[in-house]
Amino acid sequence: xxxxxxxxxxxxxxxxxxxxxxxxxxxxxxxxxxxxxxxxxxxxxxxxxxxxxxxxxxxxxxxxxxxxxxxxxxxxxxxxxxxxxxxxxxxxxxxxxxxxxxxxxxxxxxxxxxxxxxxxxxxxxxxxxxxxxxxxxxxxxxxxxxxxxxxxxxxxxxxxxxxxxxxxxxxxxxxxxxxxxxxxxxxxxxxxxxxxxxxxxxxxxxxxxxxxxxxxxxxxxxxxxxxxxxxxxxxxxxxxxxxxxxxxxxxxxxxxxxxxxxxxxxxxxxxxxxxxxxxxxxxxxxxxxxxxxxxxxxxxxxxxxxxxxxxxxxxxxxxxxxxxxxxxxxxxxxxxxxxxxxxxxxxxxxxxxxxxxxxxxxxxxxxxxxxxxxxxxxxxxxxxxxxxxxxxxxxxxxxxxxxxxxxxxxxxxxxxxxxxxxxxxxxxxxxxxxxxxxxxxxxxxxxxxxxxxxxxxxxxxxxxxxxxxxxxxxxxxxxxxxxxxxxxxxxxxxxxxxxx
Amino acid sequence: xxxxxxxxxxxxxxxxxxxxxxxxxxxxxxxxxxxxxxxxxxxxxxxxxxxxxxxxxxxxxxxxxxxxxxxxxxxxxxxxxxxxxxxxxxxxxxxxxxxxxxxxxxxxxxxxxxxxxxxxxxxxxxxxxxxxxxxxxxxxxxxxxxxxxxxxxxxxxxxxxxxxxxxxxxxxxxxxxxxxxxxxxxxxxxxxxxxxxxxxxxxxxxxxxxxxxxxxxxxxxxxxxxxxxxxxxxxxxxxxxxxxxxxxxxxxxxxxxxxxxxxxxxxxxxxxxxxxxxxxxxxxxxxxxxxxxxxxxxxxxxxxxxxxxxxxxxxxxxxxxxxxxxxxxxxxxxxxxxxxxxxxxxxxxxxxxxxxxxxxxxxxxxxxxxxxxxxxxxxxxxxxxxxxxxxxxxxxxxxxxx
Numbered sequence: 001x002x003x004x005x006x007x008x009x010x011x012x013x014x015x016x017x018x019x020x021x022x023x024x025x026x027x028x029x030x031x032x033x034x035x036x037x038x039x040x041x042x043x044x045x046x047x048x049x050x051x052x053x054x055x056x057x058x059x060x061x062x063x064x065x066x067x068x069x070x071x072x073x074x075x076x077x078x079x080x081x082x083x084x085x086x087x088x089x090x091x092x093x094x095x096x097x098x099x100x101x102x103x104x105x106x107x108x109x110x111x112x113x114x115x116x117x118x119x120x121x122x123x124x125x126x127x128x129x130x131x132x133x134x135x136x137x138x139x140x141x142x143x144x145x146x147x148x149x150x151x152x153x154x155x156x157x158x159x160x161x162x163x164x165x166x167x168x169x170x171x172x173x174x175x176x177x178x179x180x181x182x183x184x185x186x187x188x189x190x191x192x193x194x195x196x197x198x199x200x201x202x203x204x205x206x207x208x209x210x211x212x213x214x215x216x217x218x219x220x221x222x223x224x225x226x227x228x229x230x231x232x233x234x235x236x237x238x239x240x241x242x243x244x245x246x247x248x249x250x251x252x253x254x255x256x257x258x259x260x261x262x263x264x265x266x267x268x269x270x271x272x273x274x275x276x277x278x279x280x281x282x283x284x285x286x287x288x289x290x291x292x293x294x295x296x297x298x299x300x301x302x303x304x305x306x307x308x309x310x311x312x313x314x315x316x317x318x319x320x321x322x323x324x325x326x327x328x329x330x331x332x333x334x335x336x337x338x339x340x341x342x343x344x345x346x347x348x349x350x351x352x353x354x355x356x357x358x359x360x361x362x363x364x365x366x367x368x369x370x371x372x373x374x375x376x377x378x379x380x381x382x383x384x385x386x387x388x389x390x391x392x393x394x395x396x397x398x399x400x401x402x403x404x405x406x407x408x409x410x411x412x413x414x415x416x417x418x419x420x421x422x423x424x425x426x427x428x429x430x431x432x433x434x435x436x437x438x439x440x441x442x443x444x445x446x447x448x449x450x451x452x453x454x455x456x457x458x459x460x461x462x463x464x465x466x467x468x469x470x471x472x473x474x475x476x477x478x479x480x481x482x483x484x485x486x487x488x489x490x491x492x493x494x495x496x497x498x499x500x
Numbered sequence: 501x502x503x504x505x506x507x508x509x510x511x512x513x514x515x516x517x518x519x520x521x522x523x524x525x526x527x528x529x530x531x532x533x534x535x536x537x538x539x540x541x542x543x544x545x546x547x548x549x550x551x552x553x554x555x556x557x558x559x560x561x562x563x564x565x566x567x568x569x570x571x572x573x574x575x576x577x578x579x580x581x582x583x584x585x586x587x588x589x590x591x592x593x594x595x596x597x598x599x600x601x602x603x604x605x606x607x608x609x610x611x612x613x614x615x616x617x618x619x620x621x622x623x624x625x626x627x628x629x630x631x632x633x634x635x636x637x638x639x640x641x642x643x644x645x646x647x648x649x650x651x652x653x654x655x656x657x658x659x660x661x662x663x664x665x666x667x668x669x670x671x672x673x674x675x676x677x678x679x680x681x682x683x684x685x686x687x688x689x690x691x692x693x694x695x696x697x698x699x700x701x702x703x704x705x706x707x708x709x710x711x712x713x714x715x716x717x718x719x720x721x722x723x724x725x726x727x728x729x730x731x732x733x734x735x736x737x738x739x740x741x742x743x744x745x746x747x748x749x750x751x752x753x754x755x756x757x758x759x760x761x762x763x764x765x766x767x768x769x770x771x772x773x774x775x776x777x778x779x780x781x782x783x784x785x786x787x788x789x790x791x792x793x794x795x796x797x798x799x800x801x802x803x804x805x806x807x808x809x810x811x812x813x814x815x816x817x818x819x820x821x822x823x824x825x826x827x828x829x830x831x832x833x834x835x836x837x838x839x840x841x842x843x844x845x846x847x848x849x850x851x852x853x854x855x856x857x858x859x860x861x862x863x864x865x866x867x868x869x870x871x872x873x874x875x876x877x878x879x880x881x882x883x884x885x886x887x888x889x890x891x892x893x894x895x896x897x898x899x900x901x902x
Contacts (some may be wrong), residue, residue: 282841379842384782386844388818415816422786425876441869442784472841 001173002127003147004120004162006155015103018072018094020111021053022079028110030151037065046073072097085411087115089476091122099143106150113158120150121165125477128173130180164306168491171302172484178294179482183270183287188318191269192233195297201304204238216361219335220342220353221317227274227327228320234358237300237314241307242500260311261498262368263490264358266351266375267293267318274321274347275329291469292374293318295486302491309499313366317354333432337361338454343432351375352436352447356454363456370399370459374486380443382467389415391464393448399461402497412489414463417445424449505534506809507878509541522555528562535561536570540578544879547582577894580700581887587692588885592668592685597640597716600667604644604695610702613647628733629740629751634717636725641717643756646698652707659897660766662756664749664773665691665716672719672745673727689871690772691716693889700894710897713760715752731830735759736856741830743837749775750849751834754856761860767901768797768861772889778845780869787813788870791850794861801863801896808891821851865889
């Protein structure tokens with residue numbers, strides 16, 4: 001992750017200089033200074049290039065002044081129309097233009113400080129690379145920029161404003177690392193071990209093994225794991241940002257205000273579909289079937305990293321879904337931790353089985369104010385919404401509204417879809433309390449109905465992120481690959497509504 | 501009465517009236533509204549294509565006069581719904597595009613003004629998209645216009661209803677699999693719903709003006725079929741690159757929407773179509789998809805649907821949905837190419853249609869999945885037409901703009 005430093009506005013002695021210009025706006029002081037240093041060449045060059053400051057427009061001027069390798073001008077669009085989301089996209093657009101430089105300065109002296117911070121964040125988010133397994137890449141093909149100086153009028157204030165975003169970016173990178181890792185490396189046991197990295201941020205990490213989960217009655221989660229050579233894990237991560245509940249008199253139960261909120265993630269480190277095996281084409285994508293869990297881990301890192309004043313428990317169910325002689329079969333009936341039984345019609349609808357047990361555990365153990373689960377749950381959600389919105393399901397309109405708003409604020413969009421008894425009927429089973437799939441019609445909804453049967457009427461929301469966890473082309477603030485969708489949205493949700 | 505008195509009336513009819521003896525409901529313990537709703541439900545459920553009448557419905561109530569009056573207010577919508585069902589139930593060899601148009605002409609008796617453009621006129625006037633879709637068939641294509649002037653005497657701008665009327669949809673050159681193709685006789689359910697709504701407005705003497713523009717055609721294979729890869733010049737002048745000839749509904753609607761807006765200057769336009777399999781995957785059989793460019797209109801449509809028991813769920817048209825339709829050689833792609841994985845085709849279709857409505861307030865109802873009754877729908881027997889949309893549109897069209 002390139003380091004961001006905030007510096008006083010002054011012409012750099014070397015490296016690239018990035019300037020931001022709104023359509024019809026005036027160049028910033030630094031921009032003007034460089035133009036003067038170039039003897040007016042910069043202004044002429046930008047004019048010749050037809051650079052007007054339109055949104056998405058950029059222009060490069062090589063060696064505009066002594067010592068400065070290049071000037072990159074970025075258009076902001078109509079003056080004053082820049083949204084925070086848009087500011088991050090601007091930052092993202094900067095990265096490919098400067099990543100080969102060894103030094104670079106962003107002239108943010110002409111924009112408001114909060115915008116400058118979000119531009120810097122966008123650049124950082126876009127800079128992500130997963131390089132672990134590239135052994136033959138030539139050094140000249142690798143990005144070199146390790147530090148971006150952002151020139152602003154008040155560097156200290158900007159630094160303070162940026163600090164929490166840096167923690168969030170680190171959480172995003174952690175999620176992207178986990179999601180990018182191949183499934184032979186990142187299996188349930190390994191992923192659980194990696195969660196321990198959160199301990200240095202002050203997160204308390206507990207890891208439960210199959211033996212313990214068996215005692216808890218996790219028949220659904222363990223049923224999914226049965227086919228794999230690698231054991232399942234559940235990881236519980238506690239961030240007590242409000243401190244532990246103070247003892248008030250003889251009260252044994254914590255006061256309601258101190259109840260935690262819970263985030264629950266589906267962590268199928270690889271999903272073959274099991275006996276209901278998937279077609280070969282595209283199956284490699286199923287390494288990211290743990291993106292819900294990956295998001296929860298990165299979110300915990302973000303919250304702890306910025307010392308969020310909230311009590312949060314993150315829980316992830318980690319399994320591998322494999323076909324084998326010991327694998328679960330279509331037709332099996334499993335008993336969940338809640339006591340409800342499930343007829344497994346399709347072993348490839350395994351995520352909801354994992355979530356059922358983890359959610360039940362979260363409720364009985366932590367009595368949360370509310371909970372949100374994230375899962376790459378259904379292909380149907382892609383057919384419904386595509387890759388720009390995640391599917392949002394909830395039994396609580398207030399919570400759902402807050403999630404939608406946080407999504408808009410962070411550019412991680414979600415779209416609410418319906419739940420109702422009519423859909424719930426589609427998962428009636430002839431021999432058990434429910435079956436794990438309905439028909440193809442409304443497949444994401446019936447999956448959500450299944451999960452809802454385990455939330456005991458508590459305030460709950462479910463994000464189906466199968467369309468948004470992974471990008472097949474570059475996004476404004478994420479290179480193609482793991483997006484870490486959800487980390488920023490949920491961090492924002494906590495910041496906006498649940499910090500004391 | 502868990503899902504309301506209308507459903508209860510329907511269930512009562514289904515359970516009791518099969519023997520042809522009719523049904524008596526003692527509604528004296530119920531409110532007037534509930535008693536009449538019971539009757540509405542039974543009347544809707546009693547619809548059938550078999551000739552034999554199944555007896556009468558008698559509702560006992562303490563206030564028969566008031567009940568009669570309330571019933572008569574709702575009767576036009578029921579008639580409209582049942583008219584739509586009649587059309588949808590007809591097999592495609594009987595309800596050809598020409599026959600559909602003849603059935604519409606019969607509505608003149610109720611005070612609707614009907615005008616029809618045929619194949620030659622459509623081609624001459626530049627309906628390039630609709631013409632391409634219908635040209636391989638022996639009958640059609642047509643663009644039928646049904647006008648209700650309103651009885652208020654005020655010269656208000658009408659609401660425009662635009663319906664997809666694909667009398668049969670083989671998929672064309674991008675032919676559908678054989679399995680399930682028979683259900684494609686119902687691919688004109690959107691146009692049927694619009695026609696039903698117009699009948700309801702006429703029977704109910706709606707004060708407000710309304711116009712329905714129905715694109716009626718058969719999408720079939722033939723030596724003269726349009727092809728994937730063809731570029732069509734639509735009525736709007738925009739060029740469309742065809743990707744999949746089975747995404748024909750949006751092509752027909754593109755021309756119908758443009759015409760409805762250009763010719764009638766409506767206060768709002770609502771199109772209704774059995775448009776995508778994607779919406780069935782998204783919402784199943786218990787909500788139709790609602791898209792639009794105007795929140796107030798969409799909310800009014802949703803509200804009308806709630807009141808008529810025809811549920812809509814708002815769906816997005818995201819930036820990416822439009823970007824996915826960039827064509828290399830034309831103004832827009834008709835749909836996203838297959839082979840790029842799963843596609844949000846319902847959203848793509850809505851993004852496509854939006855290009856043809858300009859600034860006019862517009863709502864789009866994707867009713868695939870709700871046009872035929874699934875198990876558990878009380879108002880129609882399983883697999884039979886529901887007439888979905890007729891009641892909703894009639895209510896919306898009779899309500900002054902929000």
